[in-house]
């Protein structure tokens with residue numbers, strides 16, 4: 001056999017995979033190496049700032065380790081975790097639970113579900129803007145992210161007419177992220193009801209990503225989609241990363257609901273994939289029942305602190321020329337629109353290089369063509385946010401003066 005070219009070439013399926021949230025970090029790291037000061041407004045990880053995992057959750061993990069629980073667990077998770085997840089779902093009004101599976105973060109559940117459901121060439125309706133993991137996984141499996149728009153003029157509510165227009169005979173599922181990353185918007189119950197109706201009409205599996213459902217800044221908490229969907233197949237994702245301030249624990253879960261006859265084939269495939277990866281880390285699973293059944297007081301504290309930080313950022317941004325943002329009601333992001341920039345990617349890169357402030361360009365989340373945004377996290381303490389807003393305001397001002405001179 002002739003010797004092949006020795007270069008180890010990546011698989012074609014990886015070519016389209018993009019994840020702007022981490023891509024911008026690589027540029028920030030390069031600046032840090034040069035000794036520059038960098039202010040991170042880009043990381044959706046509360047631990048990076050002044051939040052900590054509640055101590056009773058840490059104790060529970062420690063106890064699992066002391067008890068020697070370091071063997072494999074069942075693929076769907078240890079009994080105590082599965083029971084706690086089921087009981088909490090029922091408290092939220094979710095019925096018809098057929099399957100609960102503990103996963104390595106919601107991310108693993110999302111990847112398993114898309115892999116188990118979608119064939120190459122098929123598509124999934126994606127909220128746009130929305131969290132980019134879905135698009136990255138779809139690209140990897142040769143499937144297509146079919147964007148539907150959130151309406152910025154209507155507090156970023158999903159545009160149901162747009163969803164109806166975008167469904168086609170290759171559409172398999174619809175993703176709803178509620179509260180949404182990056183907009184921090186909470187979809188109202190009437191809109192969710194219309195989405196469920198469309199899913200019913202077109203036989204779509206509903207992906208309900210509710211990872212931020214306990215991080216509430218104002219108004220009513222989001223209604224679980226599975227509660228509205230009832231007998232219609234739905235897979236709900238949640239976990240400890242955001243509401244329980246433990247993203248590095250990598251503990252998430254998926255809950256499959258709806259008429260079991262309607263989703264049995266998918267659920268079998270999902271669990272087959274889950275068994276193939278053996279199990280989530282066993283001692284970490286002890287954190288789940290501790291979190292869901294233990295003291296919840298950190299939630300009110302976190303929401304109160306985030307609300308102050310949100311009010312600060314929103315008022316500072318809305319005072320800048322050419323910037324405007326819808327007030328987020330949940331999660332910990334704002335997604336202001338930038339009027340005076342050729343591209344938000346260039347804007348974010350210039351801002352980083354000139355001021356050291358790291359944001360994520362709207363392009364990384366998808367957005368209506370012609371619009372430009374930045375995602376800013378609300379997690380840093382007020383002094384850091386104020387300092388970053390000063391730098392952003394000076395940067396914007398300088399650009400405007402350069403344009404008009």
Ligand SMILES: Cc1ncc(COP(=O)(O)O)c(C=O)c1O
Nearest residue numbers: 044105106107131181239241252
């Ligand atoms: C909407 C959304 N879904 C899922 C995830 C991933 O969560 P996990 O850390 O549980 O994998 C994130 C993380 O930022 C997110 O914003």
